[in-house]
Amino acid sequence: MNKIKKCLFPAAGYGTRFLPATKAIPKEMLPVLTKPLLQYGVEEAIEAGMDTMAIVTGRGKRSIEDHFDISYELEHQIKGTAKESYLTEIRSVINACTFSYTRQVEMKGLGHAILTGETLIGNEAFAVVLADDLCDNEEKGVLKQMSALYEKYKCCIVAVEEIAPEDSNKYGVIAGDVVKDASYAKNSLVRVNDMVEKPEPKDAPSNLAIIGRYILTPDIFDVLRNTKPGKGGEIQITDALLEMAKIGKVIAYKFDGKRFDCGSVDGFVEATNYFYAKDKS
Numbered sequence: 001m002n003k004i005k006k007c008l009f010p011a012a013g014y015g016t017r018f019l020p021a022t023k024a025i026p027k028e029m030l031p032v033l034t035k036p037l038l039q040y041g042v043e044e045a046i047e048a049g050m051d052t053m054a055i056v057t058g059r060g061k062r063s064i065e066d067h068f069d070i071s072y073e074l075e076h077q078i079k080g081t082a083k084e085s086y087l088t089e090i091r092s093v094i095n096a097c098t099f100s101y102t103r104q105v106e107m108k109g110l111g112h113a114i115l116t117g118e119t120l121i122g123n124e125a126f127a128v129v130l131a132d133d134l135c136d137n138e139e140k141g142v143l144k145q146m147s148a149l150y151e152k153y154k155c156c157i158v159a160v161e162e163i164a165p166e167d168s169n170k171y172g173v174i175a176g177d178v179v180k181d182a183s184y185a186k187n188s189l190v191r192v193n194d195m196v197e198k199p200e201p202k203d204a205p206s207n208l209a210i211i212g213r214y215i216l217t218p219d220i221f222d223v224l225r226n227t228k229p230g231k232g233g234e235i236q237i238t239d240a241l242l243e244m245a246k247i248g249k250v251i252a253y254k255f256d257g258k259r260f261d262c263g264s265v266d267g268f269v270e271a272t273n274y275f276y277a278k279d280k281s
């Protein structure tokens with residue numbers, strides 16, 4: 001099968017940088033304007049033609065399931081009133097796709113969260129969205145761009161962005177050889193041959209950092225099963241992807257669009273201001 005239909009959302013993390021807000025509310029449910037971060041991610045996946053949303057949750061994350069479900073009481077209360085329009089978007093999201101959930105019992109890292117999602121994905125290529133990275137491109141969403149790239153190259157794709165050298169220790173950083181492809185902007189595709197999780201600036205192999213959008217082929221699950229805990233004692237997706245990169249199966253893609261790191265307070269405020277200005281205009 002060529003087209004990516006499933007999208008995995010690892011959403012089990014503790015979101016400690018947003019405490020105390022995230023004590024009882026999942027980070028992924030924090031709203032930028034009136035919409036939770038996770039809904040932005042689901043809408044991006046729908047725009048890219050995906051119809052199956054697989055969400056890895058954990059304890060205290062039940063509001064995620066309630067959000068992507070019908071609230072009969074609310075529907076009944078506002079039916080026929082002007083307020084009904086507030087529900088239009090979320091209703092169309094619920095109608096456009098199915099949602100399935102599994103729980104990550106222990107938070108052993110992003111790689112482990114993705115492996116936990118195997119039961120929902122099965123044996124096909126899939127997208128991964130980290131909802132706290134909020135992306136925007138009005139013409140063509142980042143996942144849609146990546147899906148098209150996958151259809152051409154049939155390997156793992158990671159979205160990358162140029163970062164300031166001093167920020168390297170917040171990201172997975174890649175290195176590799178530029179792929180020449182006339183359909184894409186110069187230097188926007190790189191065949192990855194090295195990847196380091198959160199390197200100090202002096203050890204960073206480039207200024208290209210992986211952001212929270214991936215397309216993964218299902219052989220990643222076997223690699224993850226054999227991946228030992230890495231940086232911070234967590235099972236890192238970067239370590240698993242490095243194994244795939246060694247056999248030439250990872251392309252890094254400098255995507256077109258804006259990205260906000262809503263896992264940090266600064267990025268969250270920036271995103272809020274950006275979407276507010278966009279909404280007003």
Ligand code: UTP
Nearest residue numbers: 010011012013014015016017107108109110113
């Ligand atoms: P982060 O490290 O950004 O999220 O993980 P976090 O741990 O929730 O946030 P802080 O650092 O404590 O503030 C990136 C993504 O991976 C998920 C998170 O939910 C987030 O979407 N994740 C991380 C899991 O699902 N499970 C994990 O064990 C770790």
